[in-house]
Amino acid sequence: MAEETPKIKVTIDNITVEVDPGTTILEAARKIGGDVTPPAMCFYSKLEGSGGKCRTCLVEVSKGSEKDPRPMPKLMASCRTGVMDGMEVKNITSPRVLEARKGVVEMLLINHPLDCPVCDQAGECHLQDLSYEHGTEGTRYEFDRRTFEKEDIGDYISLHMTRCILCYRCVYTANQVAEGDREHGILERGDKAEISTLLGKNLKNDFIGNVIDVCPVGALTDKTFRFKNRVWFTKPMNAHRDCSNPKCCGKVRLWMRGDEVFRVTARKDEWGEVEDWICNECRFEKKETKDWVIEGPANISRHSVISQGHYVNTVDQPVVIDKVIGKNPKLLLDIHDESDVNKPNVRLSEISGPAHSDDFEKKDK
Amino acid sequence: MKLLLEHAHVEGIRYYDTYRKHGGYRSVEKALKMTPDEIVEEVKTSGLRGRGGAGFPTGMKWSFLAKPEGVPRHLVCNADESEPGTFKDRYLMEFIPHLLIEGLIVSSYALGSNMTYIYIRGEYSWIDPILEEAIAEAKNNGWLGKNIQGSGFDCEIYVQRGAGAYICGEETALLESLEGKRGNPRIKPPFPAVKGVWGRPTVVNNVETLAAVVPIINNGGAEYAKIGVGRSTGTKLMSACGNINKPGVYEIDMTISVEEFIFSDQYCGGIPNGKKLKACIPGGSSVPILPANLLLKTAKGETRLMNYESMSDGGFQTGSMIGSGGFIVFDEDQCVVRHTMSLAHFYNHESCGQCSPCREGTGWMYKILKNIEYGKGKMSDIDLLWDIQGKIEGNTICPLGDAAAWPVAAAIRHFRDEFEWHVLNPEESQTRNFGLAHYADPLPVLAGDA
Ligand SMILES: Cc1cc2nc3c(=O)[nH]c(=O)nc-3n(C[C@H](O)[C@H](O)[C@H](O)COP(=O)(O)O)c2cc1C
Numbered sequence: 001m002a003e004e005t006p007k008i009k010v011t012i013d014n015i016t017v018e019v020d021p022g023t024t025i026l027e028a029a030r031k032i033g034g035d036v037t038p039p040a041m042c043f044y045s046k047l048e049g050s051g052g053k054c055r056t057c058l059v060e061v062s063k064g065s066e067k068d069p070r071p072m073p074k075l076m077a078s079c080r081t082g083v084m085d086g087m088e089v090k091n092i093t094s095p096r097v098l099e100a101r102k103g104v105v106e107m108l109l110i111n112h113p114l115d116c117p118v119c120d121q122a123g124e125c126h127l128q129d130l131s132y133e134h135g136t137e138g139t140r141y142e143f144d145r146r147t148f149e150k151e152d153i154g155d156y157i158s159l160h161m162t163r164c165i166l167c168y169r170c171v172y173t174a175n176q177v178a179e180g181d182r183e184h185g186i187l188e189r190g191d192k193a194e195i196s197t198l199l200g201k202n203l204k205n206d207f208i209g210n211v212i213d214v215c216p217v218g219a220l221t222d223k224t225f226r227f228k229n230r231v232w233f234t235k236p237m238n239a240h241r242d243c244s245n246p247k248c249c250g251k252v253r254l255w256m257r258g259d260e261v262f263r264v265t266a267r268k269d270e271w272g273e274v275e276d277w278i279c280n281e282c283r284f285e286k287k288e289t290k291d292w293v294i295e296g297p298a299n300i301s302r303h304s305v306i307s308q309g310h311y312v313n314t315v316d317q318p319v320v321i322d323k324v325i326g327k328n329p330k331l332l333l334d335i336h337d338e339s340d341v342n343k344p345n346v347r348l349s350e351i352s353g354p355a356h357s358d359d360f361e362k363k364d365k
Numbered sequence: 366m367k368l369l370l371e372h373a374h375v376e377g378i379r380y381y382d383t384y385r386k387h388g389g390y391r392s393v394e395k396a397l398k399m400t401p402d403e404i405v406e407e408v409k410t411s412g413l414r415g416r417g418g419a420g421f422p423t424g425m426k427w428s429f430l431a432k433p434e435g436v437p438r439h440l441v442c443n444a445d446e447s448e449p450g451t452f453k454d455r456y457l458m459e460f461i462p463h464l465l466i467e468g469l470i471v472s473s474y475a476l477g478s479n480m481t482y483i484y485i486r487g488e489y490s491w492i493d494p495i496l497e498e499a500i501a502e503a504k505n506n507g508w509l510g511k512n513i514q515g516s517g518f519d520c521e522i523y524v525q526r527g528a529g530a531y532i533c534g535e536e537t538a539l540l541e542s543l544e545g546k547r548g549n550p551r552i553k554p555p556f557p558a559v560k561g562v563w564g565r566p567t568v569v570n571n572v573e574t575l576a577a578v579v580p581i582i583n584n585g586g587a588e589y590a591k592i593g594v595g596r597s598t599g600t601k602l603m604s605a606c607g608n609i610n611k612p613g614v615y616e617i618d619m620t621i622s623v624e625e626f627i628f629s630d631q632y633c634g635g636i637p638n639g640k641k642l643k644a645c646i647p648g649g650s651s652v653p654i655l656p657a658n659l660l661l662k663t664a665k666g667e668t669r670l671m672n673y674e675s676m677s678d679g680g681f682q683t684g685s686m687i688g689s690g691g692f693i694v695f696d697e698d699q700c701v702v703r704h705t706m707s708l709a710h711f712y713n714h715e716s717c718g719q720c721s722p723c724r725e726g727t728g729w730m731y732k733i734l735k736n737i738e739y740g741k742g743k744m745s746d747i748d749l750l751w752d753i754q755g756k757i758e759g760n761t762i763c764p765l766g767d768a769a770a771w772p773v774a775a776a777i778r779h780f781r782d783e784f785e786w787h788v789l790n791p792e793e794s795q796t797r798n799f800g801l802a803h804y805a806d807p808l809p810v811l812a813g814d815a
């Protein structure tokens with residue numbers, strides 16, 4: 001047996017974890033989970049070379065390592081910075097980080113069309129989550145938003161370049177997962193840069209459908225699902241089939257309503273990353289329940305809009321705030337404990353007409 | 366004091382025979398009798414600092430080069446020179462190309478590079494054949510190829526032209542482009558010294574840096590270090606332009622004052638038409654602009670000198686940087702807002718678009734500056750610009766983000782009144798230029814601008 005390499009210690013927002021050498025700050029933070037994990041819009045652990053681009057995961061390294069305790073002068077992209085033994089990192093405890101992150105979110109949004117009401121990604125969009133959690137309420141941008149000429153990239157995938165945040169994930173996916181002809185890439189530069197295909201060719205590699213799953217926004221969506229439903233009206237179910245493609249795992253997530261399969265995607269982990277790639281046939285062609293062995297409801301984050309409606313199998317991120325600040329947080333008001341609304345002494349459904357404040361008063365006292 | 370351009374104006378110096386007659390390739394003869402490490406030591410002793418912009422000590426950079434067994438190493442010469450205001454490398458390559466080739470051979474020997482590249486800006490299309498010819502001449506005379514001068518050292522130099530992107534001057538974008546890929550800067554670490562072109566250890570140096578190796582080897586590092594002052598040793602090429610009587614490339618030793626450089630007849634020859642000096646960008650478009658008072662004297666009241674330390678005295682609050690040596694002078698009639706707008710346009714156009722703050726922020730700043738310049742600005746826009754530049758600076762993959770932020774920050778820091786004037790006088794700001802002293806000529810309309 002190979003000798004076990006010694007673990008190294010890193011402290012993120014006052015919480016210490018032990019990780020293997022070579023781990024990045026982001027991966028270490030993911031081991032802790034919850035609020036101390038920086039948001040990542042471009043990094044994808046399964047795609048080599050990804051990360052470093054969106055800058056949402058910037059953190060402050062307040063102590064370089066035990067050996068060299070000097071702080072790093074610049075904020076660092078946690079997804080591409082390796083941990084050192086004794087390193088101390090500040091994420092949500094650094095005002096500098098929060099300010100910079102607010103700036104990054106604003107930059108990502110100034111040219112975003114915000115057409116969520118007609119975007120198929122809405123409800124599972126990482127940019128929506130990001131702006132909700134880290135953005136500001138308004139915009140200071142007063143100019144026309146960027147537009148692009150529409151490009152048709154084939155029968156399966158629909159490209160809305162205006163929504164793209166240029167995270168490059170689809171480019172790495174096309175190169176690494178859907179290898180073969182290099183048909184998918186980025187043209188132009190700067191704010192004119194756009195995802196495109198070689199000479200307007202349609203994308204037809206067997207695994208190219210995976211670019212839809214890696215895309216954090218609605219820039220690449222499934223044409224066979226287009227406008228068919230909102231994701232939060234569908235229920236994700238784990239399913240599998242014996243796929244004849246040797247490179248395809250055949251393990252998928254069906255997005256169903258009743259017995260109808262609206263969409264097939266790869267299974268994703270708690271960080272929104274694909275667990276195993278699937279082929280185009282599984283994704284686009286198998287839309288009947290009889291094509292699949294259904295295993296049961298998939299896990300879904302409790303904070304996701306998809307979990308609304310008493311969905312079972314919801315998962316939650318750990319609560320870490322007490323460890324970050326070193327004591328239990330004192331909430332100004334816990335509405336669940338304090339509000340009488342949550343403690344009516346009558347069953348509200350038995351009252352005729354609308355409820356009145358008297359109905360909540362603890363008359364029995 | 367001239368070390369690099371000493372013979373630049375000798376008739377025929379572009380060609381091998383004349384160059385050789387004036388002492389050319391002596392440094393190669395001398396270097397091949399030394400060990401590579403001795404050369405690196407000599408360069409360290411010389412105190413030479415990189416002339417590409419950042420001023421990193423060259424000897425130290427060379428000593429960082431990883432030397433794993435059996436892996437080839439490369440030297441890459443950065444001749445992308447696209448920083449607005451900088452044109453010193455062009456001058457050197459065009460008039461005295463053998464000096465660069467000579468420096469490259471010595472440096473390649475010191476670093477163990479058998480395959481050395483010159484990555485040249487695509488727009489320098491007429492210089493590419495000049496270099497190719499110089500390389501062919503050097504090879505015909507036994508200074509390149511196999512077993513150079515019987516030393517057992519092999520070296521080839523290849524010239525690669527860029528395709529018109531400023532960002533490919535950033536060393537890691539340059540390496541990507543050299544590999545035939547899209548010129549996106551890489552995320553560091555790993556640094557080129559460990560993983561450079563094709564994943565091999567690589568040193569990237571500026572044209573002028575590599576040319577300076579020739580006098581260092583000829584005269585010895587200690588002699589070179591005697592020229593200049595403090596950590597600014599040797600001579601520096603400055604490309605001077607703007608409102609001066611004698612624009613051009615000057616080799617200076619770094620002890621002269623800024624005032625002497627602008628006003629003496631030996632250098633820029635003063636400001637034409639009896640105008641007054643308003644401001645100057647001393648080291649290429651990326652470095653902070655300085656108003657005349659802070660340019661000639663530091664905040665402490667000392668005479669500002671043309672060198673690394675003095676130019677950056679006072680940090681960005683009251684100082685600037687010698688940068689790449691692109692010296693741009695503004696007379697009293699020039700409009701700082703318009704100038705800042707055109708720089709913002711440049712950085713917006715040249716951003717590679719990889720990281721969000723630079724991709725989005727540069728365009729945003731340009732649009733706001735355009736509004737202010739064309740009389741549609743608001744007072745709050747000035748604070749907004751300040752905030753945006755702060756959100757870009759330090760938060761990007763490569764220094765282009767900083768380079769886009771600094772000029773905007775410096776313009777607002779030192780010339781806020783001029784921005785406010787544009788907001789308060791929308792009519793006039795559309796038709797007239799604004800100088801600190803008085804209003805001048807109607808604005809020329811830029812092609813493509815509304
Ligand atoms: C956007 C950008 C453009 C650059 N352009 C050039 C250039 O045209 N020429 C150059 O020598 N260095 C340029 N640099 C600096 C290089 O990255 C690198 O620092 C330099 O080539 C190192 O050489 P030196 O140590 O000899 O100065 C640029 C840097 C940035 C960030």
Ligand code: SF4
Pocket residue numbers: 163164165166167168169170171195211214215216217219220
């Ligand atoms: S299309 Fe999607 S995955 Fe591709 S770069 Fe744009 S946002 Fe990223």
Ligand code: SF4
Pocket residue numbers: 532549550715716717718719720721723724761762763764765766767
């Ligand atoms: S700072 Fe600008 S030029 Fe540099 S990598 Fe980021 S987007 Fe590209």
Ligand code: FES
Pocket residue numbers: 039040041042043051052053054055056057058077078079080
């Ligand atoms: S996730 Fe780290 S920079 Fe995008």
